Amino acid sequence: MPTTTHPETSTLDVELAGLDNLDVPIAPAPSRARRVWSAAWPKLAAVALFVFAWQAVVWLRLKPDYILPGPVKVFREFFREIGDGVLLRAAGNTMERAAIGYGIALLVGSVVGLSVARSKVLRTAVGSMITGLQTMPTIAWFPLAIVLFGLNESAILFVVILGAAPAIANGIIAGVDHIPPLLLRAGRVLGARGLSTYRYVIIPASLPGYVAGLKQGWAFAWRSLLAGELLVIIAKKPSLGVRLSFTQQNSDYVAMVATMVMVFLLGVVIDSLFFGRLERTIRHRWGLVDAAG
Protein backbone atom coordinates (compact mmCIF):
# COMPACT_ATOMS: atom_id res chain seq x y z
CA MET A 1 0.00 0.00 0.00
CA PRO A 2 1.53 3.29 -1.01
CA THR A 3 -0.21 5.19 1.76
CA THR A 4 1.63 3.44 4.55
CA THR A 5 5.07 4.45 3.32
CA HIS A 6 6.22 7.20 5.53
CA PRO A 7 8.63 9.85 4.38
CA GLU A 8 12.01 9.10 5.83
CA THR A 9 13.38 11.55 8.30
CA SER A 10 15.61 13.02 5.63
CA THR A 11 12.62 13.67 3.38
CA LEU A 12 10.86 15.36 6.28
CA ASP A 13 13.93 17.51 6.87
CA VAL A 14 14.05 18.54 3.24
CA GLU A 15 10.34 19.34 3.23
CA LEU A 16 10.58 21.35 6.45
CA ALA A 17 13.56 23.28 5.13
CA GLY A 18 11.72 23.97 1.87
CA LEU A 19 8.65 25.22 3.67
CA ASP A 20 10.73 27.36 6.02
CA ASN A 21 12.48 29.04 3.12
CA LEU A 22 9.16 29.67 1.39
CA ASP A 23 7.68 31.09 4.57
CA VAL A 24 10.48 33.52 5.26
CA PRO A 25 10.97 35.67 2.20
CA ILE A 26 14.00 37.88 2.21
CA ALA A 27 12.85 41.46 1.72
CA PRO A 28 15.54 43.79 0.39
CA ALA A 29 16.25 46.43 3.03
CA PRO A 30 16.28 50.00 1.73
CA SER A 31 19.71 51.62 1.73
CA ARG A 32 20.70 53.70 4.73
CA ALA A 33 20.91 56.93 2.79
CA ARG A 34 17.43 56.35 1.42
CA ARG A 35 16.00 55.67 4.88
CA VAL A 36 17.62 58.77 6.37
CA TRP A 37 16.38 60.91 3.49
CA SER A 38 12.82 59.57 3.65
CA ALA A 39 12.73 60.31 7.39
CA ALA A 40 14.33 63.73 7.04
CA TRP A 41 12.62 65.47 4.13
CA PRO A 42 9.12 65.77 5.64
CA LYS A 43 10.65 67.30 8.77
CA LEU A 44 12.77 69.75 6.81
CA ALA A 45 9.78 70.71 4.69
CA ALA A 46 7.68 71.34 7.79
CA VAL A 47 10.40 73.55 9.32
CA ALA A 48 10.74 75.49 6.07
CA LEU A 49 7.00 76.02 5.93
CA PHE A 50 6.91 77.23 9.53
CA VAL A 51 9.80 79.67 9.05
CA PHE A 52 8.15 80.99 5.91
CA ALA A 53 4.84 81.55 7.72
CA TRP A 54 6.70 83.35 10.50
CA GLN A 55 8.43 85.59 7.95
CA ALA A 56 5.11 86.22 6.23
CA VAL A 57 3.58 87.46 9.49
CA VAL A 58 6.56 89.77 10.00
CA TRP A 59 6.15 91.09 6.46
CA LEU A 60 2.54 92.01 7.24
CA ARG A 61 3.94 94.52 9.81
CA LEU A 62 1.20 93.85 12.34
CA LYS A 63 3.78 94.76 15.00
CA PRO A 64 6.96 96.78 14.68
CA ASP A 65 9.88 94.45 14.03
CA TYR A 66 11.73 95.22 17.29
CA ILE A 67 8.74 93.61 19.04
CA LEU A 68 8.17 90.74 16.64
CA PRO A 69 11.53 90.08 14.96
CA GLY A 70 11.77 88.00 11.77
CA PRO A 71 13.56 84.67 11.47
CA VAL A 72 16.70 86.08 9.83
CA LYS A 73 17.40 88.45 12.73
CA VAL A 74 16.59 85.79 15.31
CA PHE A 75 18.77 83.11 13.78
CA ARG A 76 21.67 85.56 13.42
CA GLU A 77 21.32 86.39 17.13
CA PHE A 78 20.93 82.68 17.96
CA PHE A 79 24.23 81.76 16.31
CA ARG A 80 25.99 84.81 17.72
CA GLU A 81 24.98 83.83 21.25
CA ILE A 82 26.02 80.25 20.64
CA GLY A 83 29.35 81.59 19.38
CA ASP A 84 30.02 83.72 22.48
CA GLY A 85 28.83 80.92 24.79
CA VAL A 86 26.02 82.81 26.56
CA LEU A 87 23.26 80.59 25.25
CA LEU A 88 25.27 77.40 25.69
CA ARG A 89 26.06 78.16 29.33
CA ALA A 90 22.39 78.81 30.02
CA ALA A 91 21.34 75.68 28.15
CA GLY A 92 23.98 73.66 30.01
CA ASN A 93 22.59 74.60 33.43
CA THR A 94 19.04 73.94 32.29
CA MET A 95 19.98 70.55 30.85
CA GLU A 96 21.79 69.62 34.03
CA ARG A 97 18.63 70.28 36.03
CA ALA A 98 16.60 68.37 33.45
CA ALA A 99 18.93 65.38 33.72
CA ILE A 100 18.90 65.30 37.53
CA GLY A 101 15.16 65.90 37.83
CA TYR A 102 14.26 63.44 35.11
CA GLY A 103 16.66 60.86 36.52
CA ILE A 104 14.99 60.96 39.94
CA ALA A 105 11.52 60.98 38.35
CA LEU A 106 12.53 57.92 36.33
CA LEU A 107 13.48 56.05 39.46
CA VAL A 108 10.46 57.11 41.51
CA GLY A 109 7.99 56.70 38.63
CA SER A 110 9.28 53.25 37.70
CA VAL A 111 9.22 51.86 41.22
CA VAL A 112 5.80 53.31 42.01
CA GLY A 113 4.38 52.28 38.63
CA LEU A 114 5.63 48.72 38.86
CA SER A 115 4.36 48.27 42.41
CA VAL A 116 0.97 49.75 41.63
CA ALA A 117 0.58 47.80 38.39
CA ARG A 118 0.87 44.39 40.05
CA SER A 119 -0.89 45.00 43.36
CA LYS A 120 -4.66 45.22 43.52
CA VAL A 121 -4.66 47.05 46.86
CA LEU A 122 -2.13 49.66 45.77
CA ARG A 123 -3.96 50.08 42.48
CA THR A 124 -7.25 50.81 44.20
CA ALA A 125 -5.54 53.08 46.72
CA VAL A 126 -3.33 55.28 44.57
CA GLY A 127 -4.05 54.38 40.93
CA SER A 128 -6.42 57.27 40.31
CA MET A 129 -4.29 59.58 42.43
CA ILE A 130 -1.41 59.14 40.00
CA THR A 131 -3.62 60.14 37.11
CA GLY A 132 -4.85 63.08 39.18
CA LEU A 133 -1.28 64.22 39.80
CA GLN A 134 -0.56 63.89 36.11
CA THR A 135 -3.44 66.13 35.10
CA MET A 136 -2.62 68.76 37.73
CA PRO A 137 -0.73 71.66 36.13
CA THR A 138 2.75 71.50 37.63
CA ILE A 139 2.95 75.26 37.92
CA ALA A 140 0.30 74.97 40.64
CA TRP A 141 2.93 73.27 42.81
CA PHE A 142 5.36 76.20 42.74
CA PRO A 143 3.92 78.30 45.55
CA LEU A 144 4.15 75.27 47.84
CA ALA A 145 7.60 74.31 46.54
CA ILE A 146 8.92 77.80 47.23
CA VAL A 147 7.46 77.76 50.74
CA LEU A 148 8.98 74.35 51.42
CA PHE A 149 12.40 74.77 49.85
CA GLY A 150 12.86 78.49 49.29
CA LEU A 151 13.98 80.07 46.01
CA ASN A 152 16.55 77.47 45.13
CA GLU A 153 17.51 74.45 43.07
CA SER A 154 15.48 72.03 45.21
CA ALA A 155 12.22 73.87 44.55
CA ILE A 156 12.75 73.51 40.80
CA LEU A 157 13.73 69.84 41.00
CA PHE A 158 10.76 69.08 43.26
CA VAL A 159 8.35 70.36 40.65
CA VAL A 160 10.16 68.69 37.73
CA ILE A 161 9.92 65.36 39.53
CA LEU A 162 6.24 65.88 40.33
CA GLY A 163 5.66 66.67 36.68
CA ALA A 164 7.46 63.69 35.18
CA ALA A 165 7.09 60.85 37.69
CA PRO A 166 3.30 60.36 37.39
CA ALA A 167 3.53 60.16 33.59
CA ILE A 168 6.28 57.57 33.84
CA ALA A 169 4.35 55.59 36.47
CA ASN A 170 1.20 55.68 34.35
CA GLY A 171 3.19 54.56 31.32
CA ILE A 172 4.48 51.47 33.05
CA ILE A 173 1.03 50.72 34.50
CA ALA A 174 -0.47 50.89 31.01
CA GLY A 175 2.39 48.74 29.73
CA VAL A 176 1.75 46.05 32.34
CA ASP A 177 -2.02 46.18 31.74
CA HIS A 178 -1.50 45.49 28.06
CA ILE A 179 0.68 42.41 28.50
CA PRO A 180 -1.07 39.54 26.67
CA PRO A 181 -2.14 37.00 29.33
CA LEU A 182 -0.66 34.27 27.15
CA LEU A 183 2.84 35.61 27.80
CA LEU A 184 2.28 35.58 31.57
CA ARG A 185 1.04 31.99 31.34
CA ALA A 186 4.02 31.06 29.18
CA GLY A 187 6.32 32.58 31.79
CA ARG A 188 4.69 30.60 34.57
CA VAL A 189 4.87 27.35 32.62
CA LEU A 190 8.59 27.97 32.09
CA GLY A 191 8.98 28.29 35.84
CA ALA A 192 9.23 32.06 36.31
CA ARG A 193 8.18 33.01 39.85
CA GLY A 194 8.30 36.22 41.88
CA LEU A 195 11.29 38.34 40.96
CA SER A 196 12.19 36.31 37.91
CA THR A 197 8.69 36.93 36.54
CA TYR A 198 9.39 40.65 36.76
CA ARG A 199 12.84 40.36 35.29
CA TYR A 200 12.13 38.04 32.39
CA VAL A 201 8.47 38.61 31.60
CA ILE A 202 6.72 41.63 33.09
CA ILE A 203 9.36 44.31 32.59
CA PRO A 204 10.35 43.42 29.02
CA ALA A 205 6.70 42.81 28.07
CA SER A 206 5.66 46.22 29.37
CA LEU A 207 8.41 48.12 27.55
CA PRO A 208 6.25 49.57 24.75
CA GLY A 209 3.93 51.26 27.25
CA TYR A 210 6.86 52.16 29.48
CA VAL A 211 8.69 53.97 26.70
CA ALA A 212 5.51 55.89 25.82
CA GLY A 213 5.40 56.96 29.48
CA LEU A 214 9.08 57.95 29.44
CA LYS A 215 8.46 60.11 26.40
CA GLN A 216 5.48 61.79 27.96
CA GLY A 217 7.39 62.17 31.21
CA TRP A 218 10.15 63.99 29.36
CA ALA A 219 7.64 66.44 27.88
CA PHE A 220 6.22 67.13 31.35
CA ALA A 221 9.67 67.47 32.88
CA TRP A 222 10.82 69.95 30.25
CA ARG A 223 7.70 72.10 30.64
CA SER A 224 7.86 72.12 34.42
CA LEU A 225 11.54 72.95 34.33
CA LEU A 226 11.11 76.02 32.14
CA ALA A 227 8.18 77.20 34.23
CA GLY A 228 10.33 76.73 37.30
CA GLU A 229 13.24 78.67 35.89
CA LEU A 230 10.96 81.58 35.06
CA LEU A 231 9.62 81.69 38.61
CA VAL A 232 12.60 80.68 40.71
CA ILE A 233 15.48 82.85 39.66
CA ILE A 234 18.75 81.92 41.30
CA ALA A 235 21.43 84.63 41.32
CA LYS A 236 24.58 84.15 39.19
CA LYS A 237 23.26 80.94 37.70
CA PRO A 238 22.26 81.54 34.06
CA SER A 239 19.62 79.28 32.59
CA LEU A 240 17.24 79.33 29.67
CA GLY A 241 14.34 80.37 31.90
CA VAL A 242 16.35 83.20 33.44
CA ARG A 243 17.38 84.39 29.98
CA LEU A 244 13.76 84.43 28.84
CA SER A 245 12.82 86.49 31.84
CA PHE A 246 15.76 88.93 31.61
CA THR A 247 15.57 89.53 27.85
CA GLN A 248 11.89 90.32 28.23
CA GLN A 249 12.55 92.81 31.03
CA ASN A 250 15.37 94.41 29.01
CA SER A 251 13.19 94.60 25.91
CA ASP A 252 15.76 92.53 24.00
CA TYR A 253 13.09 90.68 22.04
CA VAL A 254 15.44 89.27 19.41
CA ALA A 255 17.46 87.52 22.10
CA MET A 256 14.23 86.41 23.79
CA VAL A 257 12.96 84.67 20.67
CA ALA A 258 16.44 83.21 20.05
CA THR A 259 16.23 81.64 23.53
CA MET A 260 12.79 80.27 22.67
CA VAL A 261 14.29 78.66 19.58
CA MET A 262 16.85 76.96 21.84
CA VAL A 263 14.12 75.71 24.22
CA PHE A 264 12.17 74.30 21.32
CA LEU A 265 15.20 72.70 19.69
CA LEU A 266 16.40 70.98 22.86
CA GLY A 267 12.94 69.58 23.58
CA VAL A 268 12.49 68.26 20.07
CA VAL A 269 16.00 66.88 19.66
CA ILE A 270 15.91 64.91 22.89
CA ASP A 271 12.42 63.65 22.17
CA SER A 272 13.15 62.43 18.68
CA LEU A 273 16.79 61.42 18.92
CA PHE A 274 16.52 59.66 22.23
CA PHE A 275 12.94 58.61 22.99
CA GLY A 276 11.87 58.38 19.37
CA ARG A 277 14.76 56.08 18.58
CA LEU A 278 14.06 53.94 21.64
CA GLU A 279 10.43 53.61 20.60
CA ARG A 280 11.32 52.68 17.03
CA THR A 281 13.81 50.06 18.18
CA ILE A 282 11.19 48.42 20.35
CA ARG A 283 8.47 48.51 17.72
CA HIS A 284 10.87 47.04 15.23
CA ARG A 285 11.90 44.29 17.62
CA TRP A 286 8.32 43.32 18.39
CA GLY A 287 7.42 43.34 14.71
CA LEU A 288 4.99 46.23 15.13
CA VAL A 289 6.32 47.99 12.06
CA ASP A 290 4.41 47.55 8.84
CA ALA A 291 6.90 46.13 6.36
CA ALA A 292 5.27 48.12 3.55
CA GLY A 293 5.58 51.39 5.48
Added chain:
Amino acid sequence: MTDTAVSTEEVEGAAPVPKAVDIRGVSKVYGPAGDHTFALDRITLDVDEGEFVCLVGASGCGKTTLLNLVAGLDKPGAGEITVEGRPALLFQDAGLFPWLTAEKNIELALRLRKVPRAERSKRVEELLQTVRLDGFGDRRPHELSGGMRQRVALARALAQETQVLLMDEPFGALDAITRDLLHDEIERVWTETGITVVFVTHNVREAVRLGDRVLVLSSRPGRVVAEFPVDIARPRRLESPEVASTAAEVTERLRKEVRRHADDDAS
Protein backbone atom coordinates in the same frame (compact mmCIF):
# COMPACT_ATOMS: atom_id res chain seq x y z
CA MET B 1 23.88 6.70 29.40
CA THR B 2 23.44 3.04 30.32
CA ASP B 3 24.44 3.68 33.90
CA THR B 4 21.70 6.19 34.52
CA ALA B 5 19.14 3.97 32.77
CA VAL B 6 20.00 1.10 35.09
CA SER B 7 19.88 3.20 38.22
CA THR B 8 16.45 4.65 37.44
CA GLU B 9 15.14 1.16 36.77
CA GLU B 10 16.36 0.08 40.17
CA VAL B 11 14.58 2.95 41.84
CA GLU B 12 11.39 2.31 39.94
CA GLY B 13 11.61 -1.42 40.53
CA ALA B 14 10.85 -0.90 44.22
CA ALA B 15 7.45 0.70 43.65
CA PRO B 16 4.78 0.10 40.96
CA VAL B 17 5.63 1.97 37.74
CA PRO B 18 4.28 5.50 38.18
CA LYS B 19 1.94 7.10 35.71
CA ALA B 20 3.19 10.22 33.96
CA VAL B 21 -0.15 11.92 34.57
CA ASP B 22 -2.78 10.72 37.01
CA ILE B 23 -6.07 12.60 37.25
CA ARG B 24 -8.52 11.36 39.90
CA GLY B 25 -12.06 12.66 40.17
CA VAL B 26 -11.16 16.18 39.19
CA SER B 27 -13.93 18.77 39.02
CA LYS B 28 -13.77 22.42 38.21
CA VAL B 29 -16.66 24.81 38.59
CA TYR B 30 -17.09 28.27 37.12
CA GLY B 31 -19.58 30.92 38.05
CA PRO B 32 -21.17 31.92 41.37
CA ALA B 33 -22.34 29.27 43.85
CA GLY B 34 -25.86 28.01 43.13
CA ASP B 35 -25.69 29.09 39.51
CA HIS B 36 -22.50 27.40 38.50
CA THR B 37 -21.56 25.38 35.46
CA PHE B 38 -19.27 22.41 35.67
CA ALA B 39 -16.35 22.96 33.35
CA LEU B 40 -15.07 19.54 34.39
CA ASP B 41 -17.03 16.93 36.26
CA ARG B 42 -15.23 14.13 38.10
CA ILE B 43 -12.71 13.49 35.37
CA THR B 44 -10.56 10.44 35.91
CA LEU B 45 -7.83 9.47 33.51
CA ASP B 46 -4.24 8.45 33.55
CA VAL B 47 -1.45 8.52 31.04
CA ASP B 48 1.42 6.04 30.96
CA GLU B 49 4.98 7.16 30.76
CA GLY B 50 5.93 7.66 27.14
CA GLU B 51 2.34 7.46 25.93
CA PHE B 52 0.79 9.82 23.36
CA VAL B 53 -2.78 10.55 24.40
CA CYS B 54 -5.15 12.76 22.45
CA LEU B 55 -8.22 14.42 23.95
CA VAL B 56 -11.00 15.43 21.58
CA GLY B 57 -14.21 17.19 22.38
CA ALA B 58 -16.66 19.76 21.10
CA SER B 59 -16.77 23.32 22.43
CA GLY B 60 -17.30 23.62 26.15
CA CYS B 61 -15.72 20.31 27.10
CA GLY B 62 -13.13 22.03 29.26
CA LYS B 63 -10.11 20.80 27.32
CA THR B 64 -8.13 23.95 27.99
CA THR B 65 -9.27 24.02 31.62
CA LEU B 66 -8.01 20.48 32.05
CA LEU B 67 -4.59 21.28 30.59
CA ASN B 68 -4.31 24.38 32.77
CA LEU B 69 -4.99 22.23 35.81
CA VAL B 70 -2.40 19.65 34.79
CA ALA B 71 0.11 22.42 34.05
CA GLY B 72 -0.49 23.85 37.52
CA LEU B 73 -1.76 27.19 36.20
CA ASP B 74 -5.04 26.64 38.01
CA LYS B 75 -6.26 24.65 41.01
CA PRO B 76 -8.96 21.97 40.77
CA GLY B 77 -12.14 22.44 42.80
CA ALA B 78 -12.11 18.79 43.78
CA GLY B 79 -10.03 15.72 43.09
CA GLU B 80 -6.36 15.17 42.72
CA ILE B 81 -3.79 15.50 39.98
CA THR B 82 -0.32 14.03 40.09
CA VAL B 83 2.14 14.80 37.33
CA GLU B 84 5.66 13.56 36.90
CA GLY B 85 7.86 16.64 37.20
CA ARG B 86 6.81 20.04 35.95
CA PRO B 87 4.97 19.67 32.66
CA ALA B 88 5.62 21.87 29.64
CA LEU B 89 2.69 23.43 27.84
CA LEU B 90 2.41 24.38 24.18
CA PHE B 91 -0.26 26.90 23.26
CA GLN B 92 -2.11 27.38 20.01
CA ASP B 93 -0.37 30.75 19.70
CA ALA B 94 3.19 29.62 20.30
CA GLY B 95 3.44 32.02 23.27
CA LEU B 96 6.98 33.05 22.40
CA PHE B 97 8.29 36.26 23.92
CA PRO B 98 8.27 38.78 21.06
CA TRP B 99 11.24 40.74 22.42
CA LEU B 100 13.55 37.73 22.35
CA THR B 101 15.07 35.92 19.39
CA ALA B 102 14.25 32.24 18.85
CA GLU B 103 17.55 31.37 20.52
CA LYS B 104 16.94 33.56 23.55
CA ASN B 105 13.41 32.21 23.95
CA ILE B 106 14.82 28.72 24.24
CA GLU B 107 17.67 29.89 26.42
CA LEU B 108 15.25 31.51 28.87
CA ALA B 109 13.74 28.10 29.64
CA LEU B 110 17.25 26.84 30.47
CA ARG B 111 18.07 29.94 32.48
CA LEU B 112 14.93 29.58 34.58
CA ARG B 113 16.01 25.99 35.28
CA LYS B 114 19.36 27.40 36.48
CA VAL B 115 21.36 25.66 33.77
CA PRO B 116 24.88 27.15 33.94
CA ARG B 117 25.67 29.72 31.28
CA ALA B 118 28.46 27.66 29.73
CA GLU B 119 26.11 24.79 28.92
CA ARG B 120 23.25 26.91 27.70
CA SER B 121 24.44 27.94 24.25
CA LYS B 122 25.42 24.40 23.35
CA ARG B 123 22.05 23.08 24.51
CA VAL B 124 20.19 25.79 22.56
CA GLU B 125 22.12 24.79 19.46
CA GLU B 126 21.12 21.14 19.95
CA LEU B 127 17.47 22.01 20.51
CA LEU B 128 17.30 24.17 17.39
CA GLN B 129 18.81 21.21 15.54
CA THR B 130 16.15 18.92 17.05
CA VAL B 131 13.34 21.01 15.56
CA ARG B 132 15.35 21.55 12.36
CA LEU B 133 15.64 25.29 12.83
CA ASP B 134 19.39 25.67 13.02
CA GLY B 135 20.26 28.88 11.22
CA PHE B 136 17.08 30.63 12.33
CA GLY B 137 18.15 31.17 15.93
CA ASP B 138 18.73 34.89 15.58
CA ARG B 139 15.25 35.59 14.19
CA ARG B 140 12.59 37.16 16.31
CA PRO B 141 9.15 35.51 16.48
CA HIS B 142 7.57 37.97 14.05
CA GLU B 143 10.19 37.05 11.48
CA LEU B 144 9.14 33.40 11.56
CA SER B 145 6.11 31.64 10.10
CA GLY B 146 3.41 30.18 12.35
CA GLY B 147 4.79 26.67 11.93
CA MET B 148 8.33 27.76 12.71
CA ARG B 149 7.12 29.59 15.84
CA GLN B 150 5.44 26.38 17.00
CA ARG B 151 8.70 24.49 16.50
CA VAL B 152 10.62 27.11 18.49
CA ALA B 153 7.96 26.73 21.20
CA LEU B 154 8.46 22.96 21.02
CA ALA B 155 12.22 23.40 21.41
CA ARG B 156 11.60 25.72 24.36
CA ALA B 157 9.31 23.12 25.93
CA LEU B 158 11.96 20.43 25.41
CA ALA B 159 14.47 22.75 27.08
CA GLN B 160 12.43 22.34 30.25
CA GLU B 161 13.64 18.73 30.33
CA THR B 162 10.17 17.70 31.26
CA GLN B 163 8.73 14.22 31.16
CA VAL B 164 5.28 15.48 30.22
CA LEU B 165 4.41 17.69 27.27
CA LEU B 166 0.93 19.20 27.19
CA MET B 167 -0.28 20.55 23.86
CA ASP B 168 -3.34 22.78 23.58
CA GLU B 169 -4.47 22.68 19.93
CA PRO B 170 -0.93 23.53 18.91
CA PHE B 171 -1.51 23.19 15.17
CA GLY B 172 -5.02 24.68 15.07
CA ALA B 173 -3.97 27.90 13.38
CA LEU B 174 -1.64 26.40 10.78
CA ASP B 175 -2.21 25.71 7.11
CA ALA B 176 -2.70 22.10 5.97
CA ILE B 177 0.77 21.45 4.54
CA THR B 178 2.55 22.88 7.56
CA ARG B 179 0.31 20.94 9.90
CA ASP B 180 0.97 17.71 8.02
CA LEU B 181 4.73 18.21 8.31
CA LEU B 182 4.47 19.12 11.98
CA HIS B 183 2.57 15.88 12.63
CA ASP B 184 5.58 14.01 11.27
CA GLU B 185 7.86 16.27 13.27
CA ILE B 186 6.12 15.87 16.63
CA GLU B 187 5.91 12.11 16.07
CA ARG B 188 9.65 12.01 15.40
CA VAL B 189 10.51 14.11 18.45
CA TRP B 190 8.20 12.00 20.61
CA THR B 191 9.83 8.78 19.36
CA GLU B 192 13.33 10.15 19.86
CA THR B 193 12.80 11.59 23.34
CA GLY B 194 10.36 9.08 24.81
CA ILE B 195 8.42 11.97 26.30
CA THR B 196 4.78 11.67 27.40
CA VAL B 197 2.37 13.77 25.34
CA VAL B 198 -1.14 14.92 26.21
CA PHE B 199 -2.52 16.48 23.06
CA VAL B 200 -5.79 18.38 23.00
CA THR B 201 -7.51 19.02 19.68
CA HIS B 202 -10.91 19.35 18.06
CA ASN B 203 -9.57 17.72 14.90
CA VAL B 204 -10.46 14.01 15.13
CA ARG B 205 -8.24 12.95 12.23
CA GLU B 206 -5.30 14.67 13.82
CA ALA B 207 -6.01 12.88 17.09
CA VAL B 208 -6.11 9.47 15.38
CA ARG B 209 -3.03 10.31 13.27
CA LEU B 210 -0.99 11.02 16.42
CA GLY B 211 -2.40 9.28 19.46
CA ASP B 212 -1.84 5.90 21.05
CA ARG B 213 -5.22 6.51 22.58
CA VAL B 214 -8.00 8.96 21.78
CA LEU B 215 -10.28 10.08 24.60
CA VAL B 216 -13.62 11.72 23.86
CA LEU B 217 -14.72 14.38 26.31
CA SER B 218 -18.35 15.35 26.75
CA SER B 219 -19.37 18.98 26.88
CA ARG B 220 -20.93 20.82 29.81
CA PRO B 221 -20.00 19.13 32.03
CA GLY B 222 -16.70 17.82 30.70
CA ARG B 223 -16.30 14.11 31.31
CA VAL B 224 -14.42 11.31 29.62
CA VAL B 225 -17.20 9.44 27.79
CA ALA B 226 -15.31 7.17 25.41
CA GLU B 227 -11.88 5.80 24.81
CA PHE B 228 -10.48 4.58 21.49
CA PRO B 229 -7.17 2.74 21.47
CA VAL B 230 -5.41 3.36 18.14
CA ASP B 231 -3.43 0.30 17.06
CA ILE B 232 -2.43 1.54 13.63
CA ALA B 233 1.28 1.00 12.97
CA ARG B 234 3.54 4.03 12.98
CA PRO B 235 4.60 6.02 11.16
CA ARG B 236 1.04 6.89 10.16
CA ARG B 237 -0.35 9.17 7.54
CA LEU B 238 -3.31 11.48 7.88
CA GLU B 239 -4.84 10.22 4.62
CA SER B 240 -4.46 6.48 5.27
CA PRO B 241 -7.69 4.42 5.23
CA GLU B 242 -7.03 3.01 8.72
CA VAL B 243 -6.76 6.50 10.18
CA ALA B 244 -9.88 7.53 8.28
CA SER B 245 -12.00 4.60 9.51
CA THR B 246 -10.99 5.01 13.16
CA ALA B 247 -11.59 8.74 12.84
CA ALA B 248 -15.10 7.99 11.53
CA GLU B 249 -15.90 6.00 14.68
CA VAL B 250 -14.59 8.73 16.94
CA THR B 251 -16.48 11.38 15.00
CA GLU B 252 -19.74 9.41 15.32
CA ARG B 253 -19.26 9.26 19.10
CA LEU B 254 -18.50 12.97 19.21
CA ARG B 255 -21.62 13.82 17.17
CA LYS B 256 -23.77 11.81 19.51
CA GLU B 257 -22.39 14.01 22.27
CA VAL B 258 -23.24 17.17 20.34
CA ARG B 259 -26.79 15.91 19.60
CA ARG B 260 -27.35 15.44 23.31
CA HIS B 261 -27.20 19.23 23.67
CA ALA B 262 -29.84 19.97 21.02
CA ASP B 263 -32.51 20.56 23.66
CA ASP B 264 -30.28 22.59 25.97
CA ASP B 265 -31.74 25.72 27.39
CA ALA B 266 -29.90 28.83 26.44
CA SER B 267 -29.66 29.50 30.17
